[in-house]
Amino acid sequence: MSQRPAGTLAAGDCRPLLDQPELYGLGVRVGTYTQWLGTILTVCLVHDPQERESMRNVNYAFAFAEWVALVNQNRSIWPADAVIVTFLFMGTLTLLCMLEVFDRMRSHEARRNDPNRTGGAELGRIVLLGGFILWEIWWWFEGIYHTLRDCGTFIYYYGGPVQVLGNFKLIGRIWAPLLLVLFLPVFEKFRNFMKRSHRNFRHPREDPAAGKGEGAAAQPRILRWIEFWAQVFSAAEGEGEHYEPEIPNPETKQRRGLYSALLLGIGAFILIIFLEVMLAYGDVEQINSISGVGDTIPMVIGCGDMMMILWTLKEQRQTELERRRLEGPEYRYPKTFLYDAEFPLVEKCKSGVRNIWRRIAGRSDQAQDDQPQQEQSGANQEPHPHAQ
Structure with missing residues (x-):
């Protein structure tokens, strides 16, 4: 069977599609x-x-x-x-x-x-x-x-x-x-x-108990x-x-x-x-x-x-x-598609990402707060040049 596109078919070849x-x-x-x-x-x-x-x-x-x-x-x-x-x-x-x-x-x-x-x-x-x-x-x-x-x-x-x-x-x-x-x-x-x-x-x-009475039967x-x-x-x-x-x-x-x-x-x-x-x-x-x-x-x-x-x-x-222009701050968004949908898996993933981000951000803030304290304590411990 020929596999050539329609338009190049030889005699006796089948068309690839019936083209309906x-x-x-x-x-x-x-x-x-x-x-x-x-x-x-x-x-x-x-x-x-x-x-x-x-x-x-x-x-x-x-x-x-x-x-x-x-x-x-x-x-x-x-x-x-x-x-x-x-x-x-x-x-x-x-x-x-x-x-x-x-x-x-x-x-x-x-x-x-x-x-x-x-x-x-x-x-x-x-x-x-x-x-x-x-x-x-x-x-x-x-x-x-x-x-x-x-x-x-x-x-x-x-x-x-x-x-x-x-x-x-x-x-x-x-x-x-x-x-x-x-x-x-x-x-x-x-x-x-x-x-x-x-x-x-x-x-x-x-x-x-109504289903058990004679009336229901x-x-x-x-x-x-x-x-x-x-x-x-x-x-x-x-x-x-x-x-x-x-x-x-x-x-x-x-x-x-x-x-x-x-x-x-x-x-x-x-x-x-x-x-x-x-x-x-x-x-x-x-x-x-x-x-x-x-x-x-x-x-x-x-x-x-x-x-x-x-x-x-x-x-x-x-x-x-x-x-929105007329109502200003009192404007309320309309109820669009999936506005009341529940996504338990998505909410769990988002909460997990938030918790991880908070931990990372908390550690970075703590590191930034500890760095000035270490510099200040190092300066306090440095000996005076006239002490000797």
Whole structure:
């Protein structure tokens, strides 16, 4: 099989990519990339919590659309094309996992009192995200062999053309389980909430012995399960020990969103470069042109969202500057992303560094104080020249 790029193919050679613009054309890629960046900017920098929640839900809708396209075309595309679509899908899943992990860094009290948080939406996100990750693990270990095998078994990597079904698939076989590792803490907290809700439903606090009476036995089982799932959709997480997070000043709260946006943005930029390098092995003229409605709609939606987000950030900045000018010393910083998060490990590291620095600074100050005393005592002990 020839490994030459498209455009230099001889008769009978296979093309390296199927070049399907409706799956990973320019419009689809631009729409996906702008959706990633727009989600990062909205969740990390926009102050309105309702807009942050809405943008995250929109990203789940994009992930569902990508998953449907991949499932429908899995048996009719070549391995190289399937890998590119899968990487786009996994980029969205990675972003969603990171946002869910960041959300679990907030205290129980803050998440429970959040007016924009609903149990039904959270249950839907957890179920979708867990199902997507499990499906990705299955695809990299089994589903990739269900694609067409006559052509498209080579893809362009940084070092040159490589076989998709060779060692290259180890990238996905490592990446997908790492997503599951990121998802486990999120699922663990949700599972604990489900267990507490079910336990409180079976043994209510106000009447622990009510479940043992004849009335409880006469209650139909279906009604009890309906009541339980109603509690799951409407209740928040169970009670937990709460303590105020140690935030030294409001400026630190503002920097948390900036640092998170910078971290996620760097990861998205690396993945974008990785995908574009792989696509350089295909027919660039075909996949880098707008070919139809299916290739145009994602780009229009993604670019439109990005423009709206940038305009919102501009208006938000002007509003905050005006408020700071008018209120002066009484100005209060808005509640930004992760302002109420808890970082036990980070706080321990910071306290350890502070203690070490205080010890070093204390020893240096003590050494500086001892040096004049030693010089003075030496001068007092020096014999007078006329003493002899």
